[in-house]
Amino acid sequence: MEPLSLLLCAGVLFAGVSAPAQNTIGWSIPDVPSHAQARTAAVKVSVVPDRSGWTYALGEPVRFNVAVTADGQILAGASVTYKVGPEMLPAEEKTVALPAGGLVIEGGTLNEPGFIRCSATVVVNGRRYRGVATAGIAPESIKPTQREPEDFDAFWAAAKEDLAKAPLEARRTLMPEACTDKIDVYHVSFRTVGAANWRGLASRIYGILCVPKAPGKHPAVLHVPGAGVRPYAGNRELAERGAITLQIGIHGIPVNQPQEIYDQLSTGALSGYPLFNLDNRDTYYYRRVYLSCLRANDYLVSLPEFDGENLLVTGGSQGGQLSIITAALDPRVKALAALYPAYCDVTGYLHGRAGGWPHMMNRTLDGQPSPHASEAKIATTAYYDVVNFARRLKVPGYFAWGYNDEVCPPTSMYAAYNMITAPKELLLALETGHTTIPEETAIINDWIATKLGLE
Incomplete structure (x- = not known):
């Protein structure tokens, strides 16, 4: 069955400008007409596993591709904070600058069936944006931990x-x-x-x-x-x-x-x-x-x-x-x-x-x-x-x-x-x-x- 997708994007509002303006991470907002009072840039943090279907075999390495865009343009140099590890469990936070070609995060693998989750966040003009993706490792083989009472x-x-x-x-x-x-x-x-x-x-x-x-x-x-x-x-x-x-x-x-x-x-x-x-x-x-x-x-x-x-x-x-x-x-x-x-x-x-x-x-x-x-x-x-x-x-x-x-x-x-x-x-x-x-x-x-x- 082909999975459905939900694409998310968020907007950030900037005060009225009449000339190119630089924000805190160095990307430019194009000129806007003099009568404009505000402008919205669609900021999106995209996190995607490197495999179609997001599902891997036991022991198979997982990688996540991360991109941060505003109005569809890569925000090269943006400060990206990310975490990666088994879903819902504590993971170490790391911060890197976003390369022009996007970021590849090594997600490791699992030797038991489960899920690996990667989340990435950026802050643009004081507002936080987050993307997340989750890779399944042999999910069809996950067994419960819960016991079954005899009565x-x-x-x-x-x-x-x-x-x-x-x-x-x-x-x-x-x-x-x-x-x-x-x-x-x-x-x-x-x-x-x-x-x-x-x-x-x-x-x-x-x-x-x-x-x-x-x-x-x-x-x-x-x-x-x-x-x-x-x-x-x-x-x-x-x-x-x-x-x-x-x-x-x-x-x-x-x-x-x-x-x-x-x-x-x-x-x-x-x-x-x-x-x-x-x-x-x-x-x-x-x-x-x-x-x-x-x-x-x-x-x-x-x-x-x-x-x-x-x-x-x-x-x-x-x-x-x-x-x-x-x-x-x-x-x-x-x-x-x-x-x-x-x-x-x-x-x-x-x-x-x-x-x-x-x-x-x-x-x-x-x-x-x-x-x-x-x-x-x-x-x-x-x-x-x-x-x-x-x-x-x-x-x-x-x-x-x-x-x-x-x-x-x-x-x-x-x-x-x-x-x-x-x-x-x-x-x-x-x-x-x-x-x-x-x-x-x-x-x-x-x-x-x-x-x-x-x-």
């Missing part, structure tokens, strides 16, 4: 029994202002795992439901969220193509409130939620989250508009994590599409390589062992790591990420992906970081539409 299946079977004790108690409210000529849009909620409190209030999950107005039965898509605390508007594109869609939040709060509420929660009560109760597998924050994704499916399949057969789950980052987990735990799911999944092989850092978001096992900034690298917390992660759910996938999956992802490192994602024995496809947009470019979105939505028989 993994029993643990989740018991958890699902606990969920089944909670009645659905679904509620939905039409959002007339959000409806279109093709879909009706609702704010919905339903019960999830956990007993009611002393006031009789039980835990609920909230989301945005979009239902096609066209008569007949429809397939359904569960859209699970990336990390954070935010409102949601629903997956309208797939709904307008003919699918019932449900986009949920995971924190048990309505998803149609003013932004200020979510901002306050994300910096207050919910700050650091992926670490809440990490030392106890039975009370860890993600237990309720994982089970609530299954409860969302309970709601979808209960809808009279559902076709009774076609159910798919999708999401990116934490949503990619939840997509894989939901598909592994729920046999009603017929397919999944996961973008740059989080929480993959989080123990990688304990074995001298990159681990997945939320990086709880990474060393501190001063090089000390992570305060979360305790026996109890490490043990809990094994029950929640995507790696152990990936082993259990039985339905087709579509996956997408880039080599330059610095939030969900490719080492961690491949550790999970390589464990999948079900039918799978991987879309690589090599240059992308933790983001999705429009071409990817279109390809993924078309794949989903094909799986569900949509237009």
Whole structure:
């Protein structure tokens, strides 16, 4: 599969000039008309591995080609600071002057599968510009470091029994202002795992439901969220193509409130939620989250508009994590599409390589062992790591990420992906970081539409 590319450039603004001006690293800005008040030079730091496809064999040397340009012209003599080494691990910083023909950086090699990353930065008129590239070394052979608990299946079977004790108690409210000529849009909620409190209030999950107005039965898509605390508007594109869609939040709060509420929660009560109760597998924050994704499916399949057969789950980052987990735990799911999944092989850092978001096992900034690298917390992660759910996938999956992802490192994602024995496809947009470019979105939505028989 040919990888997609995302080309980045940045601009720097200079005060109005009427004659050639020299900046701090010696390059000239051409004359501009006397009426011009400012001018923007497109500054770009390009870092590219010396091999097409950015992928190498074990032991094969890697080189990175670095160029710094303004308006397409090489900034010869620019001071370039670079780092190169295994992704996400500390590396020595070096500074050199950029040769007229560009800079070649020796990246070394790896004798075990993994990734080597090179980043380069320059400062132009007080503004910092950065480029990054990542080379894969036999990524298809990366194996996980995370252990597989003997009672993994029993643990989740018991958890699902606990969920089944909670009645659905679904509620939905039409959002007339959000409806279109093709879909009706609702704010919905339903019960999830956990007993009611002393006031009789039980835990609920909230989301945005979009239902096609066209008569007949429809397939359904569960859209699970990336990390954070935010409102949601629903997956309208797939709904307008003919699918019932449900986009949920995971924190048990309505998803149609003013932004200020979510901002306050994300910096207050919910700050650091992926670490809440990490030392106890039975009370860890993600237990309720994982089970609530299954409860969302309970709601979808209960809808009279559902076709009774076609159910798919999708999401990116934490949503990619939840997509894989939901598909592994729920046999009603017929397919999944996961973008740059989080929480993959989080123990990688304990074995001298990159681990997945939320990086709880990474060393501190001063090089000390992570305060979360305790026996109890490490043990809990094994029950929640995507790696152990990936082993259990039985339905087709579509996956997408880039080599330059610095939030969900490719080492961690491949550790999970390589464990999948079900039918799978991987879309690589090599240059992308933790983001999705429009071409990817279109390809993924078309794949989903094909799986569900949509237009």
